[in-house]
Amino acid sequence: MYTGTVKQNRRAVIFFLFPAVAALVVFFLLPIGESVIMSLLDYDPLKGFSAIKFVGLENFKRLYTTKDLAIQFRHVLYYMVLYIPLVLMTSMSQALMLNKDFAGKKLYKILFYLPVISSWVAVALIWKWLLNGKYGLINNWLMIIGIQGPSWIRSQVWAMPGVVLAAVWKDTGYYALILLAALKGIDKNYYEAARIDGAGAWQRFKSITMPLISPTLFLLVIINVINGFQVFESIYIMTEGGPAGATRVPVEQIYRNAFTYYNMGYASALAWALAIVIFSVTVVQFSFQKKWVTYEG
Amino acid sequence: MKADRVVRRILFYVLISIIAMAAIIPFLWMLSTSFKAREAIHTIPIRWIPKEPSVEAYTQIFKLSNVNFVRSIFNSFYVSIMLTIIPLLTSAMAAFAFAKLEFKGKHALFSVFLFTMMLPGTITMIPNFITLKTLGLLNSYSALLLPALCNAFAIFFIRQNMMRISNIYIEAAVIDGASLYRIFWTLMLPLTKPVLFTMGLFNFMGAWNSFLWPLIVLSNRNKWTLQLGLGNMGTQFGNYQHYLMAGSLISIVPIVIVYIIAQKYVEEGLATGGLKG
Structure with a gap:
């Protein structure tokens, strides 16, 4: 570690840290407190400071009584139930293919990644x-195969599956890349040994690949839940x-309440409800991981 | 035995090509639509290659009265380059302090930075809007830049790389009379070029594609980035799909060029944990 006179060192430390720490304090740490306070207010930034009212837990109560929260969470849960299994399957198949050596791999990678x-x-x-x-490619x-497609985005039933299709298409390559890194980390000798013992491709996948990449899969599920x-x-x-x-989903509603209707208090309450749910679900997931994640000794 | 292997290889290529097709068909659909005239987009059956190709979309989107598309492209380049370089520098500075300097509370402070990665953006979004409004910085690019100066992800990765640099170099430079500022600029930065490049690319792509935060702080149309212009076009010209596809294509091209030039770095950067998606 460096050296030099203490005084010079301290001045340098302040110089190097100042921009990042200033931004940390102003845009990350103080806002946590500000956001808590705002969630307890009736606050419309257009009306000025005199119109601010302290309403206690009223905003949180409203989240509950209007059923806003429950409805939005039902929608994101529906989204995740469709999205997570699908995207894990598609990205897993991409990763398994990219884990082989073949001519043109670089090009395929680019295509998958676009x-x-x-x-x-x-x-x-x-x-x-x-x-x-009517005019869309999918329908x-x-x-051609004789199915009358729904009107997707305009249908209350099919809008969410439509969004999920788009999201799966967009995110597959990303998760494939992470899974590919995990697959590359598996010792090839395991497969050799299994082959000598007469294990088929499916057997090898089930008994070697899956357990060994389960920590990565677990991480992907967590990331997907948090992002979902x-x-x-x-x-x-x-x-x-x-x-x-x-x-309607939480972030979209936070945005609308805060920046379209200027109900910043209510939007802050919603933001905290969301943060608390995400945090709790993550904790629960981590405590259940022992059941199915295999860590190498 | 050999024939079996050939069949397998062919099957493999068929399968991987089907997956690749699934990835690019939407782009081809975008390309095809963008070169159609207004009547041709609403015709069945679908023609992939338009009977009479038209560049109507590409000329019209630059003449729209409520979205200045040329300006938004320029703005996007400006903003993305600024948001690549400046946060990279402040992150490298902080990383240097965390990696090579001794000071009280170093580990605690570093943990606080890491904690920000877990903080949902929706918590800080509203207070930050108020702060910037109070400072009179809405509709200025400072509103995008200032919060980006604290980038825990970049600080973390650059710090890891800097810690691998032997202290012998630093001590030798100190004996030669170099100041810490000089050591940072002429020794640390050049020695960590690859990670700086990866993080820079990451910043650039993030800035180019970012939507929610600019949407909140930039209401002035002249300040809009390409994504904001495009998003607005989506609501204004919902039925002019050839406009939207031409606009989307233009917005994707620069990022694809960056990706193809720096494929290795982009993939590395994202695989190392660009967990934000």
């Missing part, structure tokens, strides 16, 4: 158009929470 690097705004617009009830293809609770761009661009509120 959706990941594209912005959500562009992806949402593309998928909204793909899922167009026209369904028509916070789904926003896809919903905001594709459905705007509709039709008839069928895809």
Whole structure:
């Protein structure tokens, strides 16, 4: 470690840390307290400070009595139930393929990865158009095999599955990349030994691959749950929470309440409810992990 | 035995090509639509190659009265480059202090930085809006830049790389009379180039694609980034899908170029834990 006179060292430490620490305090630490206080207020920033009212837990009560919270959470849970198994399957199959050596791998990787690097705004617009009830590609293809497709984004039943399709398409390559890194970490000797013992491909996958990448899979489930609770761009661009509120989700509602209706108190209460739920679910997930995650000794 | 292997190889390529098709068909659909005229987009059956290709969309989106598309492209480049370089520098500075300098409360402070990674953005979003409004910084790019100066993810990874640099170099430089500022600039930064490059790419892509925070702090149309312009086009021109697809295509191209040039770094950066998705 460095050296030099104590005085010079201290001045240097302050210099190097100042910008990051200042931003940390102003934009991350103080806001935690500010947000708690705001959740207890009736606060419309357009009306000035005199209109601020202290309402105690009224905002939280309203979350409960209006059923807003329950409805939004039902929607994100539905989203996750569809999205997580699907995206894990698609990314797993991509990762298994990319784990082999073959000519043109680099090109395939680029193709798989294009959706990941594209912005959500562009992806949402593309998928909204793909899922167009009448002129969209998906329904026209369904028509070929004799299925009359739904009107997706305009249907209360099919809007969420439509968003999920777009999200699975966009995120598959990303999770495949993480799974691929985990697959590469598996010692090839395990497979050799299993092959000598006469284990088939499925056997090897089930008894070697799955247990050895289970920590990564577990991590992906956690990340997906945390991200799933916070789904926003896809919903905001594709459905705007509709039709008839069928895809209202917490972050989209926090945004709308805070920046469209200027109910900043209510929006802060919703933000805290969301944070607490995410935190609790993560803790519960970690405590259950021993049941199915295998860590190498 | 050999024939069996060939069949398998072919099957493998068929399968992986099907998956690749699934990944690129939506892009081809975007490309195809963007070169259609207004009547051609609402025609069944679908023609992948338009009968009369049209660049109508590409000329019209630059003439819209309520979205200045040219300006938003320029803004996006400006904002993304700024949000790449400046936060990278402040993160590298903090990383240097955490990796190589001794001070009281170092570990505690570092833990606080790591904690911010777990804090949902929705908690800080509203207070930060109020703070920036009070400072009169709404509708300025400082509103995007200032919160980005604290980037725990970058600090963490740059610090890890800096810790691997032997102290012998630093001590030798000190004996030669170099100040810590000089050591940081001429020794630490060059020695950590790869990780700086990876994090820089990461910042650039994040800034280019970011939507929610700019949406909150930039209401002035002249300040809009490409994503905001595109999002607004989506609500204003819902039925002009050729406009939207042309706009989407333009917004994707720069990031694809960056990706193809720096494929290795982009993949590394995301795999090491760009867990925000």
